[in-house]
Amino acid sequence: MKAARYYDNHDIRIEDIPEPTPANGEVLIKVAWCGICGTDLHEYLDGPIFCPTHNTPHPISGETAPVTLGHEFSGVIEALGEGITDLEVGDHVVVEPYIINEDVNVGPDSNDYHLSDNMNFIGLAGRGGGLSEKVAVKRRWVHKISKNIPLDQAAVIEPLTVGYHAVDRAGELPEGSIALVGGAGPIGLLTGAVLRAKGITVVISELSELRRKKALEAGSADYAFSPAETNVVEEVRKLSKDGRGADVAFECTSVQVVLDTLIDAVRPTGKIVIVSIWGKPATIDMHKIVMKEIDLRGTIAYVNNHPDTIKLVESGKLDLAPFITGKIQLEDLIDKGFDTLINHNETAVKILVTTDPQNLN
Template sequence: MRAARYYARHDIRIEDIPEPRLLPGTVSVRVAWCGICGTDLHEYLDGPIFVPASGHPQPISHEEAPITLGHEFSGTITALGEGVTSLEVGENVVVEPYIIGAGVPTGPGEEYQLSPDMNFIGLGGRGGGLSETVVVEQRWVHPIGDIPLDAAALIEPLAVGHHAFVRSSARAGHVAIVGGAGPIGLLLAAVLKAQGLTVILSEVSEARKAMAVSTGIADHVLDPTQVDVGAEVRKLTQNHGADVGFECSSVDSVLDMLLEAVKPGGVVVNVSIWGHRPAVDMQKLVLKEIDLRGTIAYANDHPATIKLVQDGKVRLEPFITARIDLDDLIRDGFDALVEHKDTAVKILVHP
């Protein structure tokens, strides 16, 4: 089968590899669509990061580069391993792409995203969505009903936004300021809007500002090159400040803006992955008693996220900006995201 294999920085190859074996307790999924994530882009430009470098196998998967990429994917079940009874061949599904220890509990309330040596299918081994077929443990497979398979490929990043919302403790009626309208920032804003929050979005890209307006996910869109975002947020909230802020850009000035924009005693949730150590104005944090929180991926967020889409509270199709074939992955996928990041939001790949 065809697969995109990560060897090293700037070295991703489309190769023919053997189909994965179906084992007891696993499910074979024929991949329909796979999104290119910002994390994949970081691996391409600056990696290996989550990808285990050659000679340094991942402690749980025991795999090392080259590995198959892709962790935002949807598909159809083609075979069930021995002991799998809760799923059916022919069901359309998405996968919660975790690699965690076999003994780590994943029931309600469990924080398995924080377990030792955690990694992701499509980054740390065990196949990936940028291939024709993937075999995964049944616990990670979520039926999606009649959600279109292309839109369903965005459920994984939408779950990232849902988990950030849960981490924030925000609720309906609150005001949120989202810093950065990349794919995660846009999808997070969609979750916040669906949950009844007033959403203010800060972004410089004209195309992404336009997408935020056209999709209706933001009540106010502010450009930090044109206005003082912190001052505008206070003006919009009768000098109260936002209840919660979300950092989705990995830009120091955006983090600083959020510390200005949230109310005293407010919450700032860092969603982005940083490639450098940011400068943080700790005095603002201290004097305003701001609660700065981290968030990584998701934990039992997929069912609630899928329901938001099934109930029509979040529409995913408008965020898809291109659909490409696996053979065009580098030119029309990775390079397009690097060279046209202002207009390319979510590129889907059909393997």
Template sequence: MRAARYHARGDVRIEDVPTPDLRPGTVAIDVAWCGICGTDLHEFLEGPIFIPPPGSPHPVSGEEAPIVMGHEFSGTISAVGEGVDDLSVGDAVVVEPYIIRDDVDTSPGQPYQLSPDMNFIGLGGHGGGLSERVVVQRRWVHPVGDVPLDQAALIEPLSVGHHAFMRSGASAGDVALVGGAGPIGLLLSALLTAQGLTVIITEVSAARKAKAVETKVAEHVLDPTEGNVADRVRELTGGRGADVCFECTSVNAVLDTLIDAVRPGGVIVNVSIWGHPATLDMVKLVLKEIDLRGTIAYAGDHPATIELVRSGKVDLAPFITARIPLEDLVPQGFETLIHHNDTQVKILVHP
């Protein structure tokens, strides 16, 4: 079968690889759509980060580069392994793309995303969504019912937003400032709006500002090149500041803005993956008693996220801005998002 494999920084190739075998307790999925994630771009530009380099195989998957990529994907079940009796061939599904040791408890409420040696399908091994077929453990497969498969490919990044929201402790009526209107920022804003928060976005890209306005995921979209965002946030909140902020850019200037804009005693959640160290104004952090929280991926968030989409509270269709075949992954996918990221929000790949 055809698959996109990461060999080294700047070296992703479309190659023929063996079709994975069905095993007891697993599900085979014919991939319909796979999104290109910011993490994929970090790997392409700065990696390997999550991808295990040659000579250092991942302790759970046993794999090392070259690795099949893709972790934001949807598809249709083509076969179920022995012991799987609650899913059927033809079911539309998404995958919670974890690589975790078999003995880790993944029951509701467990922080399995923090377990030792955690990694992701499509980054640490076990195949990936940028291929024709993938075989995964049953516990990572989530039926999506009648959600269109192209939109279903965005449930994984939306689950990232859901987990960040849960980590924040925010609730309906709070004011949230989202730093960055890229795919995660926009999807997170849509989720926050659905949860009853007042959302403000800060973004410089004209196209992404327009998408935020078009999709009505925020009540206010602010451009830091046109004025002081923190001052404007205080104006909009009666001098108080934002209750909660979400950093979705891995850009230090955005983090600085959030520290300035959050109210005393407020919460900042870092959602983005940083490929470089950040600096932090510790004096402001201390004097304002800011609570700075990290968040990684999701843990038990997929069912609630899927229900938000199925119920119509979050509409994913407007965030899909391009669809390309696997062969065009690098020139029309990676290169576009790296050099012309203001022209796209989410590019989907059809393997």
């Protein structure tokens, strides 16, 4: 079967590799669509980061480069390994793409398996990936979805769950609360969409006019301001009931000035959730944090959030179609996928990849 194989930075090859077979307790999935993630781009430009090297195997998967890429994917069950009785061939599914040690509690009561030692992801550290025709995945990480959800939209559920977990990390937010999202990249947009589906008024701060437009069109924001043209802090205060600022803010850029704006824009006792991955240290005005009693919280990926995210999508409160801005074949992964997202990222949110040309008809 065809697969996108990561060898090293700037070295991804479309190759023929053997088809997987499902082992005991595994599900064989025929992949329908796989999204290109910002993490994939970082691996291509600067990696290996999550991906193993040629000489150093990942401590859990045991695999070295090359590995198959792709962790944002949807598909249809083609076969079941022994011991699986609660799924059927033909079911539509998405994957929570974790690679986690066997001795870690990954049950429904766990809230920290995503923080366990050597945690990594299917499609980055081995065990196949969604940028291929088929993948075998342990039952624990496979989530059934309604056949009413188109499989292309289902491929966006994984990054949407990142946003869902970020909102969950913010704690209780009464309907009518005001949230400020810093940055309208894919995760900022999806976080805003989750917030609005929960009845929260969303303000997005974003320099790019195209991204601000997308935020409003896609239903990710009620208001979208350019910090180069507008005093975002003042606008947020005008929108808040008592003029004191946003109830919560989400940092989705890893840009210092954005973090500074969020600290100024939240009300006293407000919350700031750091969603982006920072490649360098940030500076924080601790006096403002103290004097406003701001809660500053981190968030990474998701933990037991997929079921609730899927229910939200199935409820119809959130439309994922506007976030899909391109569909390509696997053979065009670099030229039409990575190149667009690296060099023309204002024009794209989520580009989906398929190995089946019929999906593009």
